[in-house]
Amino acid sequence: MTKPIVVVGSINMDLVARTHTIPRPGETVIGTGFETTPGGKGANQAVAAARLGYPVKMIGMVGEDVFGQALLENLSDAGVGVWAVDRVEGPSGVAPILLAESGENSIVVVPGANGKVDCAYIDKNIELIRGAGMVLLQLEIPMATNARVMEICADAGVPVMLDPAPAAGLPEGVWSKMAWLTPNETEAAFYLGRSTETEAAAKEFLSRSVQGVVLKRGAEGAYVASQVRKDGPGAPSAVGETRAEWVPAFNVEPVDTVGAGDCFNGAFGVALMEGRDPWEAARFASAAAAISVTRRGAQASMPTRAEVEGFLACH
Ligand code: RIB
Numbered sequence: 666m667t668k669p670i671v672v673v674g675s676i677n678m679d680l681v682a683r684t685h686t687i688p689r690p691g692e693t694v695i696g697t698g699f700e701t702t703p704g705g706k707g708a709n710q711a712v713a714a715a716r717l718g719y720p721v722k723m724i725g726m727v728g729e730d731v732f733g734q735a736l737l738e739n740l741s742d743a744g745v746g747v748w749a750v751d752r753v754e755g756p757s758g759v760a761p762i763l764l765a766e767s768g769e770n771s772i773v774v775v776p777g778a779n780g781k782v783d784c785a786y787i788d789k790n791i792e793l794i795r796g797a798g799m800v801l802l803q804l805e806i807p808m809a810t811n812a813r814v815m816e817i818c819a820d821a822g823v824p825v826m827l828d829p830a831p832a833a834g835l836p837e838g839v840w841s842k843m844a845w846l847t848p849n850e851t852e853a854a855f856y857l858g859r860s861t862e863t864e865a866a867a868k869e870f871l872s873r874s875v876q877g878v879v880l881k882r883g884a885e886g887a888y889v890a891s892q893v894r895k896d897g898p899g900a901p902s903a904v905g906e907t908r909a910e911w912v913p914a915f916n917v918e919p920v921d922t923v924g925a926g927d928c929f930n931g932a933f934g935v936a937l938m939e940g941r942d943p944w945e946a947a948r949f950a951s952a953a954a955a956i957s958v959t960r961r962g963a964q965a966s967m968p969t970r971a972e973v974e975g976f977l978a979c980h
Pocket of ligand 1: 675677678679703704705706709759760772774805923924925926927963
């Protein structure tokens, strides 16, 4: 039986205001549109993988407000298993987002229920994690919770892909527990303590015992480097050597880049689980992300498998 991808992470309602330009501190600008649309890095990655037809289960929490109900329904409609998503007292996570015409965005995440996903809740769902083919993590739930998930995965031999966003100090000893780390440029600079050329940054992450790294560089593409082999799909591929290559991005006209990185991670996870090598998997993920930026909304923009295959066939 196919082992599911399990996503442990945030579920937010995105409150998106569209503007010509993002206002500076103290400035007021007139917006051109507003929408509430499901988001949250965890839920976005879960929906991205589920739309591609892969079995996905989510561990997380929403509030007992109207957003909570809508977020749960949206996940479930996308095909994500939600029996480990609890409704808890208080508000759901929300993310006020400013989206400029250029595609640039700025996001504030207010955790709400996501902040209540604690280690006890993880232990309650431990069998789900142990039975996963791969676990996807981000940093919008408490850090101690993410550390606990990584520990369980390390003991059970389940590969973990960490999207280290938003950037935050990681606990000691977690680097070697990651099969994949997928920072963007700003996050890579945060974790390395300085801005570093992409290829050198990848080497440095690998030297910290991360097994595989994908440096997401938006329109430039992704730099994929992997080091040590672990058995089973989803793990990095080279044995005792490093293979590192750029996977170029597809050239599309973006209308909304919110959730594009999440789309990449969800699709990358699916492609690895299906046995593609990491560079092929990154090309597949890059096609999915390219489609997603041509549409509005985070979860609303995630493509189906037929759409990704159709896109790849003509690019
Ligand atoms: O990565 C994009 C996501 O970041 C948004 O959907 C928002 O909810 C925040 O979590």
